[in-house]
Each structure stands twice: as structure tokens, then as C-alpha cells.
Amino acid sequence: MRYDIEADWQLLNTCNYRCDYCFFPGEVLGEKTVRYGTPDEWADAFSATGQTFLLHLTGGEPSAYPDFVDLCAALTRHHFISLNSNLTQASLGDFARSIDPARVSVINAGLHPDERTRRRGLEIFNRNLALLHEAGFSIFVSVVATPQVLEAADEVARQVAVPGVVPVPKLLRGSYHGRQYPDAYDAAERDAFRAMSCRARTAYADWRAARSEPPTIDPFADDDFLTGTPTFADRTCAAGSRFVRIEPQGDVFRCGSDTAPQGNILTRTFAPLGGPSPCNSEYCFYFCRKYTDQKYTGPTFTTPLPATPSLVPPYLVKRVGTALHRVLRR
Numbered sequence: 540m541r542y543d544i545e546a547d548w549q550l551l552n553t554c555n556y557r558c559d560y561c562f563f564p565g566e567v568l569g570e571k572t573v574r575y576g577t578p579d580e581w582a583d584a585f586s587a588t589g590q591t592f593l594l595h596l597t598g599g600e601p602s603a604y605p606d607f608v609d610l611c612a613a614l615t616r617h618h619f620i621s622l623n624s625n626l627t628q629a630s631l632g633d634f635a636r637s638i639d640p641a642r643v644s645v646i647n648a649g650l651h652p653d654e655r656t657r658r659r660g661l662e663i664f665n666r667n668l669a670l671l672h673e674a675g676f677s678i679f680v681s682v683v684a685t686p687q688v689l690e691a692a693d694e695v696a697r698q699v700a701v702p703g704v705v706p707v708p709k710l711l712r713g714s715y716h717g718r719q720y721p722d723a724y725d726a727a728e729r730d731a732f733r734a735m736s737c738r739a740r741t742a743y744a745d746w747r748a749a750r751s752e753p754p755t756i757d758p759f760a761d762d763d764f765l766t767g768t769p770t771f772a773d774r775t776c777a778a779g780s781r782f783v784r785i786e787p788q789g790d791v792f793r794c795g796s797d798t799a800p801q802g803n804i805l806t807r808t809f810a811p812l813g814g815p816s817p818c819n820s821e822y823c824f825y826f827c828r829k830y831t832d833q834k835y836t837g838p839t840f841t842t843p844l845p846a847t848p849s850l851v852p853p854y855l856v857k858r859v860g861t862a863l864h865r866v867l868r869r
């Protein structure tokens with residue numbers, strides 16, 4: 540799988556679940572889904588950048604997007620995808636039948652035990668998990684490690700019915716029941732988390748060894764952050780050139796913490812930064828380690844880009860270049 544840029548694409552805000560640890564409040568999760576482009580418009584716009592993307596579709600719940608399977612089919616003609624999903628939607632059946640697993644880097648299946656029980660969603664989760672697993676998709680199950688999950692880790696693991704697939708604990712982050720995590724984990728919860736992480740690393744050892752790179756969302760080492768969130772400020776990072784974050788309307792940002800847009804995919808104003816540069820933020824869950832690691836950011840560039848930052852925004856350079864090209868062709 541060779542691509543130029545990995546993108547964390549928040550396709551929509553909408554979700555059918557209401558997990559009490561979700562970063563989005565209920566009114567945002569309940570929003571009507573907005574489609575900013577047709578599947579072909581999105582696919583053409585990504586291709587117009589001249590880059591090959593690994594697009595990590597997240598939300599909200601991406602498989603609830605109205606054109607989900609058509610969008611995946613259009614995107615995977617030239618690009619690769621990966622998914623976060625709660626595996627509740629019927630669209631995943633069509634997805635399993637019509638999308639080539641070789642174009643899908645990984646599926647992170649979120650278990651969400653409380654919502655699953657509240658909504659009687661375990662059967663459909665296991666049905667979709669088995670379907671995608673048998674169809675040859677690279678898939679793992681993750682679970683947000685609330686104190687309740689850590690206390691009932693064995694019972695939670697038994698909810699997953701596909702043999703050999705165990706839930707990987709994800710660090711609880713931010714405010715939960717009035718306490719700030721991960722700092723609020725007590726010693727027993729930290730031990731339980733480490734045991735769960737260890738079990739997951741053993742269960743997925745062959746699967747991980749067979750991959751050429753970590754999954755887009757990689758919770759397998761979340762136990763490294765049990766005692767605090769690191770800072771990556773000033774570290775050289777390839778976010779902005781090898782990795783970007785995309786919002787539902789197509790606006791592109793360097794990473795999760797950045798608020799200065801780097802253009803927009805649909806209006807064709809996006810251009811990647813020229814190369815790695817110092818981190819102007821502190822931390823962005825899951826992406827800092829990968830994009831400050833030479834293994835994934837140095838010699839693997841497939842599209843050589845100028846290393847010197849320009850005073851002119853890249854999308855303007857691109858626009859001027861296109862206009863000049865048109866004039867010269869006349």
C-alpha cells in the first residue's frame with residue numbers, strides 16, 4: 540500500500556449512539572448529515588491534488604453516511620481508506636460485498652459496551668464483525684477503557700464472538716463523570732489497563748507483525764500514556780505534508796490541534812506543506828508518534844516537495860501555476 544498522505548477525515552458529525560465519553564455532545568451527534576459533495580465529486584477532488592491518500596473515515600459514525608458504500612467505492616478507485624465504526628449499520632453488508640479489502644488499510648471496530656447493551660446492539664456488531672473478518676478485511680476491536688470496562692474486562696472480552704479477536708483498550712481522555720482522564724485512573728485501574736493492553740498485544744501479535752505500518756488509529760500502546768500526556772512541541776513533524784486532518788466540508792488542517800486551514804479539498808485549494816517542520820502545537824492523539832518518526836516520514840516520501848517554506852500560501856502557488864498553464868496552452 541503506497542500513498543503520499545494519510546488523512547483523518549471527519550466525514551460527518553452524526554451518530555446513532557450516545558456514548559457518555561464521546562467528544563461530541565448529543566445535539567451534535569443528532570445533527571442531520573450534510574453531504575458536501577457526491578461520491579464522484581469527492582473522489583475527483585482528492586485526485587485533483589495529484590496525491591494518493593490513505594483516508595481514515597471517522598465521525599460520528601461513517602457507515603451512517605447516506606452514500607457510504609458509493610463513496611468508499613469511488614474513493615478506492617485511486618486512494619486507500621481505513622475506518623472507525625461502531626458496526627451497527629446495514630450498509631456494512633454492502634461494503635463487505637463490494638469494496639476490495641486490499642484498498643482498506645484497517646477497520647477499527649468500536650465496542651461501546653454500555654450503548655451496545657442499552658440498544659441491544661451486540662448481535663449486529665458480531666454479525667458485521669464476522670462478515671468483514673471473513674471477507675478478508677484487516678480489522679480489530681477497540682473499547683474505551685472506562686473504570687466500568689476495566690473492572691469487568693473479562694466479561695467485556697466475552698462480548699466479542701469472533702474467535703481470536705479481543706478488545707484493545709483505548710485510553711479514556713477528557714472529562715468523564717466529572718473527573719479528568721487519564722489522570723483520574725487509580726492504581727488498580729492502571730494495572731487492569733496494562734493487563735488488557737498486554738492481552739491485546741499477544742492476541743494480535745501476528746496480525747501486527749504482518750502489517751507494514753501501524754493502523755491509522757493505533758491504541759496498542761495506549762498504556763504508555765497512563766501517567767500523562769506527552770508534549771511534542773517543537774519536535775520535527777511531518778503533519779501537514781504526510782498527514783492532515785479534514786473536516787466534513789473539506790477544510791484541511793495540519794493535525795487535530797491546528798486551527799489554521801491549509802485549503803479545502805472540494806474547492807481544490809489544498810496543497811501539502813513542503814515537508815516536516817517543528818510542531819507548533821503540543822499533542823494530537825495517535826498521530827504525533829508516527830509523524831515524528833523518521834521511519835514513516837523521511838525516505839518514504841513518494842512525491843518530492845520543496846523543503847523551503849514559501850511566504851505565498853501553497854494553494855495560491857497552485858492557482859497561479861494552473862492559470863499560467865492555461866495561458867501558455869492558448
Ligand code: SF4
Nearest residue numbers: 554556557558561599
Ligand atoms: S459510537 Fe463513537 S461517535 Fe458514536 S457516540 Fe460513541 S464514541 Fe461518539
Ligand code: SF4
Nearest residue numbers: 771776794818822827
Ligand atoms: S501535535 Fe503532533 S501531529 Fe500535530 S504537529 Fe505536533 S507532533 Fe505533529
